[in-house]
Each structure stands twice: as C-alpha cells, then as structure tokens.
Amino acid sequence: MNITPTMRALVWSTSVLALTIGPTFAQQISGTPGSLSATTTIDGKYLPNPPAPFGGTINMDAKGSKPYWPPTVVPPKAAPNVLLMSFLR
Template sequence: MKISRSIISVAGLLALGCASASAQQVTGVPGSPAATTTITGQQLPPPEPNFGGVIKEKASESTAWWAPRVVPPKGAPNVLLIMTDDAGFGAPGTFGGVVPTPALDRIAARGLRYTNFHSTALCSPTRAAIITGRNHHSVGNGVVGEISTGFPGYDSIIPIEKATIGTILKENGYATSWFGKDHNTELAPQIRTVA
C-alpha cells in the first residue's frame, strides 16, 4: 500500500497563492504592530527588514517601529495534505481504495491532485519525501528513526536547508499544524539502536 499517490510541489503551491498577487501587499500603517505584508517567497527565511524607527539617547525622543507580520496574499489557497499509511483494505475511495469516503471525495474534487508520487518501502522515508518534495535519502530519512545511523542519508534529521512544506508555508505567513503520526524526527541517542 502506498502512503499516497500525490506529491506536493511546494513551489507550485506558493505560485498559486502568489499568482493572484504579483505585487507586494501591505496593510495597516507601516511600523505599527498591526501592519502586515506579503513576500515573494524567493528567499526563506525572508531577510530581516531594516529598522524603520528612530533611536535617540532618550526614549522620549525615540520612535518605535515594528516589522510587518508576513501573511499569505489575498486569494492564496488553503493547503490540506492528508497522508495515510498502513490502511490495507481500509484505504479511502478518494484515490482508488475500497472504502467510500464522500467527504474526502468532495475535498479532493475541489483541489489539486498530484498523481506521480512513488513511495518507498517504509512509512517515514515516504513521509519525508512527500513533506519535502525531495528524495528521502537527501533529507536524512533512508530508514525509520529507530534504526537511524550516523551515516549521510540515514540519520533521520531533515536538514534546515531542505525545509518541509509546513516550514515553507509558515515562512510565507500561513498558520500550519500537523496532526497524527510524526515519525520524522531524530530519536534521543539513548533510545536509538545501533546495528
């Protein structure tokens, strides 16, 4: 059973959100705590903005300034990624399983389907590939965390420069969360088994 037959193109998702907003969108008074802005997403994390206030010797002569909060552009899509594994005969009907799932069918019909994803032999490596859009070895997940090793591609550590879709969306102002199994983190050294 494959974990999923879909893969997320993070650049494609962000392009969808930015397609409706080719120019930067700023709301509120610049420098105020309520100001927001959109970013292009070309550099993540985005560079820190220059301080726009004034600092003098006395606080009474200084002007406070807050960096605008990064938000998705108007019209940006909501992103919902559902992954199931080890479903066996309980696979949902949305992508060809035997269990009727009308609610999931409706959600899938209104969104995008990426159908050229190839799973690995294990759950964690497949999950690492789908949440990063990269080969599972290049993101340290050649095996599940319990049997990780100190060798490249097998340490169960996703490098910061190979961010997950959640990290990329968060840096672009999305509110993100992960519910359910999270089997893609390094185990504490005393728990890890050594072959």
C-alpha cells in the same frame, strides 16, 4: 545522506511547479508602516523571507526615540498551504 539524481530532479521539478502555478504577488504593506496593525504579504521568492528594515529611531533617551514594529507577514489570498521539511544530520 546521498542525494540521488532522482531526488535532485524531484526537488527541481517541484520548485519549478511551485513558481509557475499561481500568479505572482508583489510584497504589499497594509496599514501604517511601523504600527502594530501593519501587515505585509510575501512574494514567496525567498525562504525565509528577508527581514524588514528598521524604520524607527534610536536615541539616548526614550523622548527622542521613535518605536517601530515590523509588519506581520501574511500569505497572499488563495495561497496554498505548504510545509517545508529539512532533514539535516
């Protein structure tokens, strides 16, 4: 599939519009980091969102190890619903 200049301009203008339409949100973690109930909001600068670093401890036995669950990613309040489609051949 050839990308025409019109398609390129449409993608560029859509990207600029998406970045300037709403307020900027910083990534925030709610709850205790590492717990199952922790959530984080995404800022939308990267797709897919980069994975959270592992915050637990892995030792040779379970007694010395500390579990860690990455926070559940949730959109910021009033975020628009967006569907991304990729047409790769």
